[in-house]
Amino acid sequence: DAGVTQSPTHLIKTRGQQVTLRCSPKSGHDTVSWYQQALGQGPQFIFQYYEEEERQRGNFPDRFSGHQFPNYSSELNVNALLLGDSALYLCASSLPGLGNTIYFGEGSWLTVV
Amino acid sequence: GENVEQHPSTLSVQEGDSAVIKCTYSDSASNYFPWYKQELGKGPQLIIDIRSNVGEKKDQRIAVTLNKTAKHFSLHITETQPEDSAVYFCAASTRGADGLTFGKGTHLIIQP
Numbered sequence: 427d428a429g430v431t432q433s434p435t436h437l438i439k440t441r442g443q444q445v446t447l448r449c450s451p452k453s454g455h456d457t458v459s460w461y462q463q464a465l466g467q468g469p470q471f472i473f474q475y476y477e478e479e480e481r482q483r484g485n486f487p488d489r490f491s492g493h494q495f496p497n498y499s500s501e502l503n504v505n506a507l508l509l510g511d512s513a514l515y516l517c518a519s520s521l522p523g524l525g526n527t528i529y530f531g532e533g534s535w536l537t538v539v
Numbered sequence: 540g541e542n543v544e545q546h547p548s549t550l551s552v553q554e555g556d557s558a559v560i561k562c563t564y565s566d567s568a569s570n571y572f573p574w575y576k577q578e579l580g581k582g583p584q585l586i587i588d589i590r591s592n593v594g595e596k597k598d599q600r601i602a603v604t605l606n607k608t609a610k611h612f613s614l615h616i617t618e619t620q621p622e623d624s625a626v627y628f629c630a631a632s633t634r635g636a637d638g639l640t641f642g643k644g645t646h647l648i649i650q651p
Contacts (some may be wrong), residue, residue, distance in 0.1 A: 459638060461639075467644070468545075524581060527585060527588065
């Protein structure tokens, strides 16, 4: 059973550019969340997708957007990249509902230069 | 919104001893409290979780306790082994599967 898979694993972008990160949830999971983890910090919640709609959003600007496809996979898009966007971006998946276990992928390391 | 404080930031214990990591949360509506272990260069791995209708949960060498009145929860690792060395994060959520609020992490070092 494949877990949460993310791509790419590492990438380098220039300030002002746009980036797209991809995620496939764990088999049977239909809820996908995205987190940003700066070096030495805990992950911070960006947003969650369920039934192809954004259901909940953390304190991130509109430069961060996402999408969920009918097969439950998801993309995270970040526009107008800033140096401060350099971080590990984590995708997590779960079943909908209260208290269901949340599983994380290995993340995509984004460096903005 | 929810705020989660985690202590200590670094914990060094002798192999075989116990380790305790403590977290407090601010939102009394929080009802789901997972703990994650993160090794260098990897994503967080769930090691144990507890829900607000339970005071304690144990899984082999790992246990978690929850005090809803005081709004704190703790991770206990007994008989520590070198492979327990990692960064541990606590988290809280008000609606379970929705967005988690994480603590800043504890770097656990197991001394041989």
